[in-house]
Amino acid sequence: MASSTTARSGAAGARGGTKGVARGEREEQILAVAGAVFGEQGYAATSVADIAARAGISKPLIYNYFGSKDGLFERVVGEAAALIVTEIERSARLGAVGVERGLVTLDGVFGVLEGRIWTWQVVNDPTAPTTGSIATVQDACRRRLEELAAEGVGELLRLAGVTDPLDVEAMTAVWGQVFATLVTWWTQHPDVTREQMTARCVRLFDAVLAR
Amino acid sequence: MASSTTARSGAAGARGGTKGVARGEREEQILAVAGAVFGEQGYAATSVADIAARAGISKPLIYNYFGSKDGLFERVVGEAAALIVTEIERSARLGAVGVERGLVTLDGVFGVLEGRIWTWQVVNDPTAPTTGSIATVQDACRRRLEELAAEGVGELLRLAGVTDPLDVEAMTAVWGQVFATLVTWWTQHPDVTREQMTARCVRLFDAVLAR
DNA sequence: GGGATATGACTCTCGGGTAAGTTACCACGG
DNA sequence: CCGTGGTAACTTACCCGAGAGTCATATCCC
Numbered sequence: 001m002a003s004s005t006t007a008r009s010g011a012a013g014a015r016g017g018t019k020g021v022a023r024g025e026r027e028e029q030i031l032a033v034a035g036a037v038f039g040e041q042g043y044a045a046t047s048v049a050d051i052a053a054r055a056g057i058s059k060p061l062i063y064n065y066f067g068s069k070d071g072l073f074e075r076v077v078g079e080a081a082a083l084i085v086t087e088i089e090r091s092a093r094l095g096a097v098g099v100e101r102g103l104v105t106l107d108g109v110f111g112v113l114e115g116r117i118w119t120w121q122v123v124n125d126p127t128a129p130t131t132g133s134i135a136t137v138q139d140a141c142r143r144r145l146e147e148l149a150a151e152g153v154g155e156l157l158r159l160a161g162v163t164d165p166l167d168v169e170a171m172t173a174v175w176g177q178v179f180a181t182l183v184t185w186w187t188q189h190p191d192v193t194r195e196q197m198t199a200r201c202v203r204l205f206d207a208v209l210a211r
Numbered sequence: 212m213a214s215s216t217t218a219r220s221g222a223a224g225a226r227g228g229t230k231g232v233a234r235g236e237r238e239e240q241i242l243a244v245a246g247a248v249f250g251e252q253g254y255a256a257t258s259v260a261d262i263a264a265r266a267g268i269s270k271p272l273i274y275n276y277f278g279s280k281d282g283l284f285e286r287v288v289g290e291a292a293a294l295i296v297t298e299i300e301r302s303a304r305l306g307a308v309g310v311e312r313g314l315v316t317l318d319g320v321f322g323v324l325e326g327r328i329w330t331w332q333v334v335n336d337p338t339a340p341t342t343g344s345i346a347t348v349q350d351a352c353r354r355r356l357e358e359l360a361a362e363g364v365g366e367l368l369r370l371a372g373v374t375d376p377l378d379v380e381a382m383t384a385v386w387g388q389v390f391a392t393l394v395t396w397w398t399q400h401p402d403v404t405r406e407q408m409t410a411r412c413v414r415l416f417d418a419v420l421a422r
Numbered sequence: 423g424g425g426a427t428a429t430g431a432c433t434c435t436c437g438g439g440t441a442a443g444t445t446a447c448c449a450c451g452g
Numbered sequence: 453c454c455g456t457g458g459t460a461a462c463t464t465a466c467c468c469g470a471g472a473g474t475c476a477t478a479t480c481c482c
Contacts, residue, residue: 015444015445015462015463015464017444017445017446017447017461017462017463018445018446018447018460018461018462019445019446019461019462020446020447020461021461021462022460022461023460023461026461044255044338047436047437047438048437048438048439049437049438057462057463058462058463058464059438059439059463060439060440060441060462060463060464061461061462061463063438063439063440064461064462068438068439069437069438069439126337126338127255127337127338156418156419157415157418157419160417160418160419161418162414162415162418164411164414166400166403166411167411167414167415169396170393170396170411170415171415171419173392173395173396174389174392174393174396174415176392177388177389177391177392178385178388178389180388181384181385181387181388182381182385184384185380185381185384185385189377192377200375200377200378200381203373203375203378204368204373204378204381204382204385206371207367207368207371207372207373207421208367208368208371208382208420208421209419209420209421210418210419210420210421226428226429226430226478226479228427228428228429228478228479228480229426229427229428229479229480229481230427230428230479230480231427231480231481232427232428233426233427234426234427237427258470258471258472259471259472259473260471260472268428268429269428269429269430270429270472270473271428271429271430271473271474271475272427272428272429274472274473274474275427275428279472279473280471280472280473
């Protein structure tokens with residue numbers, strides 16, 4: 001029964017078998033590699049085979065651990081979103097108001113992202129599926145940022161005598177993108193430290209905003 | 212050998228044949244449909260078969276006319292980019308300065324986009340190929356906007372005493388995204404007229420910017 | 423009849439996902 | 453100290469559907 005299963009193995013043959021890496025360890029390794037690759041190339045342009053190759057393992061192992069490409073991506077996004085949301089909630093609790101609050105949040109996010117820029121890219125990946133549980137996770141994270149934005153923006157505009165709800169809505173969208181742009185700009189300038197980046201934001205806000 | 216080619220056609224059979232539509236006419240029709248579909252779903256999520264179905268024709272006809280999916284998309288993006296670039300160059304020649312200039316450009320772009328919002332989506336499609344001639348066309352269009360932005364932003368910051376080149380670079384990126392966000396926000400609020408949108412921009416700039 | 427316009431049915435590649443088998447580690451009895 | 457079986461980790465080789473791109477053929481107008 002077990003004598004000559006198939007002629008599959010041949011000379012070189014299949015050489016599967018454990019490499020002595022425990023499940024948890026392997027899982028973290030895959031998540032780290034997947035985060036980097038997804039962040040770099042985007043969800044759509046990344047194949048599971050890519051990640052397997054970069055991690056030095058085979059594709060089915062990834063399916064064994066995460067079930068599907070989406071399952072893997074969801075785990076990656078989940079970790080990333082948790083990191084960011086935790087940070088912006090912490091920043092919100094610091095009690096800064098108005099523009100100051102925006103700056104504090106930016107600084108906090110810069111801190112969390114140091115050395116793991118893919119975190120931001122992955123949560124804001126425009127090529128990710130727009131429906132399903134992945135989108136749910138991404139949306140939750142973005143909505144949290146949006147909430148913070150809406151507060152600060154509403155206050156700012158009220159002071160300036162603007163009350164139209166659509167005005168506030170549009171401005172909130174703008175501020176959200178300003179935030180994202182500053183973060184993205186930073187991720188593209190690796191030589192700039194977090195402190196320098198925060199100082200830059202302060203300078204620019206001072207120069208441009210009427211307070 | 213040649214007697215009975217194949218049993219391909221059968222009873223119902225292929226029913227090709229001209230429908231009396233001239234080449235130029237058909238081409239414009241396809242471009243119009245393709246623009247709408249690409250703008251709505253994005254490059255990656257759109258199949259050539261989708262466009263053919265929406266246009267009421269068959270897939271090979273599109274290949275006959277445009278050679279490839281990329282060829283078609285490039286034509287669509289080319290038209291869209293030309294429209295936008297022409298408009299922002301026209302706006303630039305009007306001679307407005309500083310914040311005023313930004314508002315004039317926004318208003319002009321709103322005007323051009325009325326009733327053809329896909330124009331904007333297609334040029335800024337994040338799922339389009341990032342290399343090749345398509346990217347070249349998109350980049351040229353975006354770079355033009357960036358140039359305009361750099362001028363206005365440089366001036367604004369100089370007045371406020373900010374001269375660091377990286378500051379200017381970052382702020383230019385921010386302004387570019389603010390512009391894009393306002394346009395995108397408008398495309399998502401079809402009930403808002405161009406005039407209302409321009410007025411909104413004026414209000415928001417007044418409220419927020421130090422002039 | 424001839425050329426332009428049009429199509430059904432096909433091929434080919436890429437990438438997600440799976441089946442089945444291979445190897446290493448580990449506990450335990452002798 | 454040496455099997456020996458059970459299980460967890462791992463791989464090769466495959467399936468299958470979607471979508472880009474092609475070929476041979478069919479119809480219409482002049």
